Amino acid sequence: MLKMLKNSIIALIATLICSALYRLGGWGSPFNTKYRDFGVPLISHLYLLYLGYAITLWFGAALILAGMAMTTYNKWFQALFGYPDDDVYWPAWAMTGFVYGLTALPLAYQTGKWVGFFIRTIFLAIATCLWSEKISDVNWEEGGRGFLFTITLPLLLI
Secondary structure (H helix, E strand, C coil), X not given: CHHHHHHHHHHHHHHHHHHHXXXXXXXXXXXXXXXXXXXXXXXXXXXXXXXXXXXXXXXXHHHHHHHXXXXXXXXXXXXXXXXXXXXXXXXXXXXXXHHHHHCCHHHHHHHCCHHHHHHHHHHHHHHHHHHHHHCCCHHHHXXXXXXXXXXXXHHHHC
8 A cells, every 4th residue: 555655656746747847848938848858758767767667778769759759749740631830739739649659669669568558649649639629728738748648657567
């Protein structure tokens, strides 16, 4: 019971830090996207180490992919559906969540835990899209995407 409480507290701390870093990355001056691009992957991967992942080439690749995924909202994808480039619309949010999930592909390969990888990837595609479309407060919206990215990491253990 004590171990479960400790694990829950660690998960909550990592998730809240990633939520804050994701939001700081979208705030503008004096902050910039580097808080999101580097901070969220770093904290989330420290959390993965806590969950038992080993530092390997695959772990490093997943860290780099996560950083790359944080740099775009995938507006290119919404253009395929005829949406203008003036804002971010649901196809871009769905692709963003999907790409967030794909960043764990090297970890799935490393561990062979594909079920959790697929569940997380599909969940992030749907949840990121719904969250981004339905939440109108930008602080909650951006913080929520950082929250979703991190809180779903234990699925990679399935």
